[in-house]
Amino acid sequence: MKExxxxxxxxxxxxxxxxxxTQLFLRTKIRTFKLHLHGVEHxxxxxxxxxxxxxxxxxxxxxxxxxxxxxxxxxDKIIFTFID
Numbered sequence: 001m002k003e004x005x006x007x008x009x010x011x012x013x014x015x016x017x018x019x020x021x022t023q024l025f026l027r028t029k030i031r032t033f034k035l036h037l038h039g040v041e042h043x044x045x046x047x048x049x050x051x052x053x054x055x056x057x058x059x060x061x062x063x064x065x066x067x068x069x070x071x072x073x074x075x076d077k078i079i080f081t082f083i084d
Contacts, residue, residue, distance in 0.1 A: 005055070005056055006053055006054065006055065007053065007054070007055075007056050007059060007082055007084075008038070008051060008052070008053045008082065008083045008084065009051070009052050009053070009059050009062075009063075009080060009081070009082055009083070010049065010050070010051050010080070010081045010082075010083050011049065011050045011051075011052070011078055011079070011080055011081075012047065012048075012049050012078070012079040012081075013047070013048045013049070013050070013075055013077075013078055014046060014047055014076060014077040014078075014079065015046055015075065015076025015077050016045070016046050016076070017046075017048070017073065017074065017075055017076070018073070019042060019048065021073055022048070022073050022075065023040065023048075025070070025073045026050060029062060029065060029066070030052055030062070033054065033058045033059075033061055033062045033065070034054060034055075034058055035052045035053065035054035035058055035059065035062060036052060036053050036054060037050065037051075037052055038051040038052065038053060039051045051083075059082075063080055066078060
C-alpha cells in the first residue's frame with residue numbers, strides 16, 4: 001500500500017477582496033479537495049493568510065483550480081508556499 005505524505009501549504013492573498021465571499025469560496029474548495037484548514041489570519045484589508053494541509057496530489061490540484069478564472073471572487077494575487 002502506497003503511503004502518501006501530508007504537507008502544509010501557506011497561502012497569502014494580496015489585494016482588495018471581499019473577505020466573507022473569499023473565505024466561503026475557499027472553504028468550499030478546501031472541502032472539495034479533502035484538505036484540512038489550520039488557520040485563517042486577516043492582517044489588513046488587502047492581506048489574508050490561510051494554512052491548509054493534505055496529500056501532495058490534492059494540494060497541487062487545489063493550486064491548479066485556483067489558477068482558473070473565478071466568477072464570484074476576484075483575487076489580485078495569491079502566493080503559495082509549502083511549509084513543514
